[in-house]
Amino acid sequence: MNRTLIKDALTDAVVGSEITVAGWVRTVRNHKGKNRFSFITLNDGSCLATIQAVADPKLSNYESEVVHLTAGCSVVVTGKLVESQGKGQSVEMQVDEVRLLGAADAEVYPIQQKRHTFEFLRTQAHLRTRTNTFGAVARVRNVICAAIHEFFQSRGFLYVHTPIITSSDCEGAGEMFRVTTLETGRDDFDADFFGRRTSLTVSGQLEAETYACSLGSVYTFGPTFRAENSNTPRHLSEFWMVEPESAFCDADDNADLAEDFLKHIFSSVLQRCGEDMEFFNKWIDKGVIETLTHVAESEFVRLTYTEAIEILQKAGRKWEFPPEWGNDTQTEHERYLTEEKFQRPVILTDYPSTIKPFYMRLSDDGKTVAAMDVLVPKIGEIIGGSQREERLDVLTERMKAQGLNPDDYWWYTDLRRYGTVPHAGFGLGLERTVQFVTGMSNIRDVIPFPRTPRSAEF
RNA sequence: UCCCCGAUAGCUCAAUUGGUAGAGCGAGCGGCUGUUAACCGCUAGGUUGUAGGUUCGAGUCCUACUCGGGGAGCCA
Numbered sequence: 001m002n003r004t005l006i007k008d009a010l011t012d013a014v015v016g017s018e019i020t021v022a023g024w025v026r027t028v029r030n031h032k033g034k035n036r037f038s039f040i041t042l043n044d045g046s047c048l049a050t051i052q053a054v055a056d057p058k059l060s061n062y063e064s065e066v067v068h069l070t071a072g073c074s075v076v077v078t079g080k081l082v083e084s085q086g087k088g089q090s091v092e093m094q095v096d097e098v099r100l101l102g103a104a105d106a107e108v109y110p111i112q113q114k115r116h117t118f119e120f121l122r123t124q125a126h127l128r129t130r131t132n133t134f135g136a137v138a139r140v141r142n143v144i145c146a147a148i149h150e151f152f153q154s155r156g157f158l159y160v161h162t163p164i165i166t167s168s169d170c171e172g173a174g175e176m177f178r179v180t181t182l183e184t185g186r187d188d189f190d191a192d193f194f195g196r197r198t199s200l201t202v203s204g205q206l207e208a209e210t211y212a213c214s215l216g217s218v219y220t221f222g223p224t225f226r227a228e229n230s231n232t233p234r235h236l237s238e239f240w241m242v243e244p245e246s247a248f249c250d251a252d253d254n255a256d257l258a259e260d261f262l263k264h265i266f267s268s269v270l271q272r273c274g275e276d277m278e279f280f281n282k283w284i285d286k287g288v289i290e291t292l293t294h295v296a297e298s299e300f301v302r303l304t305y306t307e308a309i310e311i312l313q314k315a316g317r318k319w320e321f322p323p324e325w326g327n328d329t330q331t332e333h334e335r336y337l338t339e340e341k342f343q344r345p346v347i348l349t350d351y352p353s354t355i356k357p358f359y360m361r362l363s364d365d366g367k368t369v370a371a372m373d374v375l376v377p378k379i380g381e382i383i384g385g386s387q388r389e390e391r392l393d394v395l396t397e398r399m400k401a402q403g404l405n406p407d408d409y410w411w412y413t414d415l416r417r418y419g420t421v422p423h424a425g426f427g428l429g430l431e432r433t434v435q436f437v438t439g440m441s442n443i444r445d446v447i448p449f450p451r452t453p454r455s456a457e458f
Numbered sequence: 459u460c461c462c463c464g465a466u467a468g469c470u471c472a473a474u475u476g477g478u479a480g481a482g483c484g485a486g487c488g489g490c491u492g493u494u495a496a497c498c499g500c501u502a503g504g505u506u507g508u509a510g511g512u513u514c515g516a517g518u519c520c521u522a523c524u525c526g527g528g529g530a531g532c533c534a
Contacts, residue, residue, distance in 0.1 A: 027494075035491040052494070070485090088494045112469060112484045114495075119526060120469070174533060203534090228532055229459055241534060320530090331530075384534060429534030442527090454525085 001076070007046035013081050015091060022101075024130055025073040026050050027113050038066055040098070042077065045129070048136055048275045052084065052092040053077050065100050071113050072104030072130070118445050125449055125458050133284070136276035137446055140269055141434050147268035148221060148242050148430075151261055157217045157244060162204030164223065167196055168409070174202055175227040177237075200225035203427060204243050206359075206412050209388060212245035212423050213415045219244040221430075229453050233442040234379060236431060238451040245425035251361075251370040251387040254424035255347050258374055258383050259300045261428070262345070266296040269437050285439020291377070292437060294344065301342045304350040305329075305368065308337065315341070328355045331380060338377040345376045358398040360386040361422075372426065379436050385426020392416040 004019040013019055023044030030038045036057050041050040055066050069075070079095040086092070110124045111131060121128040128134040149159070165179050176199035182192050189197045204220040211218045224241045244257065270277065270292055281289045303311070312323035312333050321330045329348070337346045351371040353362055360369035374383035389395040395416055396406045406413055434446040444450035449458045 027496095029493050029496060031490070031493075032488085033490045037492080039493050039496090041494070050494095054492080084492090086492055086494070106485060108468075108485095110468075114469070114483055116469065122526090224534080226533075230532060231459085232530085232532095233528085235533070239534070379534095381534065427534060432534060 003076070005046040006042065006044045006049065006051045009051055009081060009093075010047070010049055010089075010091065013091075015081055015083060017081055018078065018096075019081055019093070020076060020078045021051060021053075021093070022076045023074070025069050025071055025075060025104075027071060028069045030067050032067075036062075038062075038069075040066075040069060040075075040077070040095075042075070043130070043135070045135055045138075048132060048139075048279055052086075052089055053079060053095050053098075054092055055095040055098055059095065059098060061098065061100070066098050069098075069100070070104060070106035070109070072106075072109040072111060072127075074101040074104075075099060076101060118442060122444055122450070123457075129448075132279060133440075134445070136273075136279050137434065137438055137440060138448070139276050140273050140280075140438055141430075141446065143269055143272050144265055144430070144433060144437065145221075147265045148261075150268070151264045152217075152219045152244060155217070157219045157246075158211065158215050160208060160211045160215075160218045160220055161222065162201070162207040162220045164201055165194075165198050166201045166207075167194070167198050168206055168412070176200060176202055177225050177227045202226055203241070205245065205425060205427065206409075208243055208245040208425065209423065210411070210415060212247045212425070213419075213421060216248075217244070217246040231453060233444075234432065234435075236443055236447060236450055236452060239443075239447065240430035242428045242430060243425060245423065247421045247423045249387075249424045250422055251349060251372060251424060254385055254387060254426060255302060255349065255372055258347065258372065258385065258426055258428075259345075262300075262374070262383075262433075263296045265433060266292045266437065270296065280438045280440075288437075288439040295376075298344055300374070301337075301344060301346045303337075303346060303348055305348055305352065305371075306350065308333075308346075308348055311341065312336065326352050326354065334375045334380050335377075338375050338380075343377070345374055345382075348373045348375060353398075356386070358395065358402050358404060359388050361389045362394050362398065370424070374426075376436050379432050382432045382436060383426050383428050385424065387422065387424040390416055390420045390422050392420065 001022060002020065003022045004013060006021055006023060009019055009021055021042060021044065023042040026041045026043050028038060028040050038055045040053040040055060042053060043050045055062065059066055076099040077093060077095055078097040079093040081091055082094050084090060084092040111127050121131065129138055179198045179200060180192050201224055203224060204222065208218055208220050220243045222240065223238055225238050227237065277289055306325065308329065309323050309325050315336060320332060323333055349372050350363065350368040352367060353369045356369050356371045360371050362369055370387035372385050373381050376382045389398065392413060395413060399406045399409065431443050431446050435443055438446065440446050444452065
């Protein structure tokens with residue numbers, strides 16, 4: 001079909017030209033007096049805006065089809081693009097032909113011409129992208145993904161595909177989903193498909209490190225799985241994660257990379273998703289454009305964990321969990337730092353070794369590791385990463401201290417045995433990034449088909 | 459997993475503290491000379507989340523469960 005995208009019809013097409021558009025009816029307004037005609041608004045997903053098509057009774061199917069069109073019908077409309085007589089739009093279509101592809105029974109079509117709650121639309125995830133909000137989320141998510149690839153490709157990072165099914169446990173990342181062909185209740189892994197215990201990956205980091213330690217700078221970008229019973233607006237059982245890993249890179253380089261990376265994503269969205277971002281700014285999160293612009297232009301705050309604890313202790317407020325060196329920072333602490341004290345992203349570094357996993361590099365003080373968390377307002381932790389432990393003896397000691405058997409990680413320790421190099425990386429949660437950028441408050445509304453405990457419809 | 463709140467028409471919500479289940483939107487029909495969350499009129503639409511209990515009587519009170527929301531933990 002030689003069709004014009006509505007996005008192009010509204011911006012590029014020449015007034016007076018004959019065009020064909022195809023899409024789904026959003027609304028129909030029929031005037032049934034002496035002078036009969038109908039306004040049909042159409043959306044095809046190419047942009048937020050709809051195009052208005054004006055149809056009159058001269059159409060052969062006017063009585064039989066056009067006046068009966070309702071929200072959700074799919075149609076192909078051919079006509080002349082003309083200046084609009086109305087005030088809501090600059091151009092519209094004077095219709096020559098309306099071809100109905102698929103009707104949508106208005107009695108039962110779930111997406112009505114009215115506001116719906118996100119909770120309801122979540123039960124209609126297969127149709128919710130026909131609404132303004134979810135169409136906009138989909139387009140912004142796409143631009144974020146494109147920006148991610150552009151950023152790393154332009155810096156010479158290699159895109160590597162780490163396995164979804166894994167036998168390694170990226171310690172500290174969370175509970176894993178078992179992958180098995182055995183019947184329920186059996187756990188004799190010898191008889192299982194892979195002849196050993198396997199799970200869905202919780203992180204591609206360990207595998208990515210192997211590529212970094214031969215190819216330099218790499219990144220993975222794919223789905224990850226956590227079997228945690230987390231019921232919050234910030235957690236999913238299946239989510240997408242970007243994980244760069246760079247050889248010859250220390251903790252400072254790593255933090256620089258994370259900051260540049262986020263800024264590139266934010267400015268890309270501001271540049272390319274103007275219409276959608278205006279929508280979010282108006283209806284979802286007033287001020288989100290200003291926040292993003294501010295974040296894209298200003299320096300992130302960098303603090304060590306130790307400095308952060310001091311700031312929190314001197315904050316002069318009552319904490320539910322009083323900050324104390326050696327305990328992990330709480331949500332209330334992170335919110336104070338990003339939303340009140342600094343009002344922008346904060347990079348926290350050098351956490352106590354006791355609260356971080358074995359692969360993070362032990363610092364000279366013997367107490368902290370070269371960890372890095374990037375915290376943003378409202379969402380909290382959006383990036384977690386570290387410089388990795390490149391010294392074989394220190395690494396195996398820390399594994400043992402955390403109750404792990406270094407033999408199980410023989411290939412991982414081999415990287416330190418043969419030509420070890422300092423290297424570092426981090427993981428960015430894609431959905432949390434989409435949340436931050438759009439202002440959407442629930443993570444289940446920024447992924448097409450959310451998986452959460454007791455919920456895997458579609 | 460823990461704490462708090464909720465579930466009533468297709469959707470969003472009422473129901474005077476236990477006494478005849480209503481409205482708006484949406485839908486159908488009719489009207490309207492340019493509308494755009496169109497407007498005006500009429501009509502239809504209900505096993506009050508599920509299962510039990512208390513009571514002459516339960517949308518309302520009690521118990522359990524399911525689902526949803528907010529907060530916390532785990533984390534990205």
